[in-house]
Amino acid sequence: NAGVTQTPKFQVLKTGQSMTLQCAQDMNHEYMSWYRQDPGMGLRLIHYSVGAGITDQGEVPNGYNVSRSTTEDFPLRLLSAAPSQTSVYFCASSYGDRGSNQPQHFGDGTRLSIL
Amino acid sequence: TQLLEQSPQFLSIQEGENLTVYCNSSSVFSSLQWYRQEPGEGPVLLVTVVTGGEVKKLKRLTFQFGDARKDSSLHITAAQPGDTGLYLCAGGRRGQNFVFGPGTRLSVLP
Numbered sequence: 001n002a003g004v005t006q007t008p009k010f011q012v013l014k015t016g017q018s019m020t021l022q023c024a025q026d027m028n029h030e031y032m033s034w035y036r037q038d039p040g041m042g043l044r045l046i047h048y049s050v051g052a053g054i055t056d057q058g059e060v061p062n063g064y065n066v067s068r069s070t071t072e073d074f075p076l077r078l079l080s081a082a083p084s085q086t087s088v089y090f091c092a093s094s095y096g097d098r099g100s101n102q103p104q105h106f107g108d109g110t111r112l113s114i115l
Numbered sequence: 116t117q118l119l120e121q122s123p124q125f126l127s128i129q130e131g132e133n134l135t136v137y138c139n140s141s142s143v144f145s146s147l148q149w150y151r152q153e154p155g156e157g158p159v160l161l162v163t164v165v166t167g168g169e170v171k172k173l174k175r176l177t178f179q180f181g182d183a184r185k186d187s188s189l190h191i192t193a194a195q196p197g198d199t200g201l202y203l204c205a206g207g208r209r210g211q212n213f214v215f216g217p218g219t220r221l222s223v224l225p
Binding site for chain 1: 160208216
């Protein structure tokens with residue numbers, strides 16, 4: 001009963017490095033999304049996907065790329081890490097389309113520090 | 116500018132007290148969700164309300180959606196230390212992504 005699995009849980013990068021945050025879900029959900037959580041800002045949407053092969057930008061997409069080659073996986077790539085990208089990143093999935101009443105299931109997050 | 120505002124931002128109370136936290140917007144939503152997030156974990160859905168004026172109860176937690184579907188409240192009766200966490204509201208509209216408020220951080224002291 002894994003739900004949404006994110007790896008790694010913690011990561012420290014130097015400015016300019018690139019990395020990929022992994023997200024996998026085993027609930028056959030079509031909708032998946034990436035958020036960042038900063039103090040006092042709540043959850044802000046970075047990118048989302050409504051199904052395999054379909055991705056789109058959210059509120060704060062700059063500096064991040066995503067792909068969705070399978071229903072299960074939705075990796076988030078930081079192209080050239082900047083200190084402003086220090087944050088906690090959450091992946092979520094849900095049954096149904098955007099804005100549906102279905103619950104979003106969240107992973108436990110990746111805590112990323114950029115030095 | 117936050118589409119959803121939550122108040123208070125922080126709340127520290129003693130075990131057994133009652134409390135209410137608020138989620139407000141100038142926009143109308145078709146649904147409103149409340150999540151609780153504990154340290155080191157992702158948010159977990161508590162409830163979804165979809166009808167203006169709707170009231171839902173979950174044990175000691177009572178959720179209300181405003182008549183105009185622009186605001187919501189969460190009332191906790193006889194708070195317990197296990198209620199400690201970050202409470203997030205999220206507003207949804209069909210065909211659009213949910214938007215989250217900044218959260219209310221609740222601490223219930225034994």
